Amino acid sequence: MQDPNEDTxxxxxxxxxxxxxxxxxxxxxxxxxxxxxxxxxxxTGRAANDLENKTLDELDELEDEEDEEVLLEYRRKRIAxxxxxxxxxxxxxxxxxxxxxxxQEVNNAGNDIWVILHLYKPGIPLCTLVNQYLANLARKxxxxxxxxxxxxxxxxxxxxxxxxxxxxxxxxxxVKQIVGAIELRGMKLTEEELEWILxxxxxxxxxxxxxxxxxxxxxxxxxxxxxxxxxxxxxxxxxxPDSNDW
Numbered sequence: 001m002q003d004p005n006e007d008t009x010x011x012x013x014x015x016x017x018x019x020x021x022x023x024x025x026x027x028x029x030x031x032x033x034x035x036x037x038x039x040x041x042x043x044t045g046r047a048a049n050d051l052e053n054k055t056l057d058e059l060d061e062l063e064d065e066e067d068e069e070v071l072l073e074y075r076r077k078r079i080a081x082x083x084x085x086x087x088x089x090x091x092x093x094x095x096x097x098x099x100x101x102x103x104q105e106v107n108n109a110g111n112d113i114w115v116i117l118h119l120y121k122p123g124i125p126l127c128t129l130v131n132q133y134l135a136n137l138a139r140k141x142x143x144x145x146x147x148x149x150x151x152x153x154x155x156x157x158x159x160x161x162x163x164x165x166x167x168x169x170x171x172x173x174x175v176k177q178i179v180g181a182i183e184l185r186g187m188k189l190t191e192e193e194l195e196w197i198l199x200x201x202x203x204x205x206x207x208x209x210x211x212x213x214x215x216x217x218x219x220x221x222x223x224x225x226x227x228x229x230x231x232x233x234x235x236x237x238x239x240x241p242d243s244n245d246w
Contacts, residue, residue: 092142094118094134097149099156105147107172114144114203115169119151119158126181126189127164133191140195141204168201176201185213 097105097117109115118134120127131148138146151158151165158165164184168176178184178197185193192212199206 090142091145092139094131094138094146094148097147098153099149102149102154105145106167106169109145109169109172111171113171115167116144116146116198116203117167117169118146118148119154119163119165119167120148121151121160121163124160124163126184126187129187129189130164130166130184130194133189133194136191137195137198137204141206144204166198168198168203170202176203 095105106115106117116134118127118130120131122128134146134148138144151160151163162179163181165180166176166178166184167174168178184197190212192208195204195206196208196211198204199208
């Protein structure tokens with residue numbers, strides 16, 4: 001039997017008389033692309049029409065559903081972070097240790113644990129001040145392990161001139177030493193300054209990003225302003241009509 005799709009003179013006669021159907025046309029690559037584009041546009045148009053046909057309340061519900069998914073995801077992440085922090089927040093105080101505790105409490109403190117050790121001696125005012133500040137910081141940053149030890153008990157022959165001394169450890173290794181009154185800024189040291197110093201060593205997650213210690217320039221201007229204000233007050237007294245000169 002002859003193929004009806006063949007291009008023959010006889011087939012052309014038969015097609016004209018309606019005896020055989022018209023020849024099937026080949027679909028070109030451009031036509032395929034047009035079909036795909038039209039399908040996509042049709043679906044997109046239907047989606048847009050669906051949104052256009054929705055009421056404001058229905059649109060709000062869609063937004064609420066999307067917002068709820070975002071909030072749930074954020075909540076899951078925050079819960080995971082809080083659980084991780086809670087597992088580390090197990091200290092909250094300054095623990096007193098002696099020499100035999102050193103390896104266990106410091107070197108073997110554990111992975112991802114920051115340790116702050118203060119060497120001090122009773123009767124040294126700056127040591128007492130630092131201990132007070134560390135007690136407050138230990139409560140504020142319970143994920144960091146705060147320790148203190150009398151210097152002569154913890155490290156025999158440690159010089160008193162080096163007190164107070166603060167050692168900072170991470171994963172059992174020392175990463176920072178703060179030795180002596182000069183490095184700890186003497187009796188004018190504030191708790192905020194000590195927090196900043198320890199934060200610079202990464203031992204605590206402080207939010208203090210700038211050194212809170214007053215700059216010499218600021219102190220000088222403050223003194224000058226105070227003196228100027230006193231001069232103005234004196235001049236005002238001279239011009240006071242109620243003064244004793246009248």
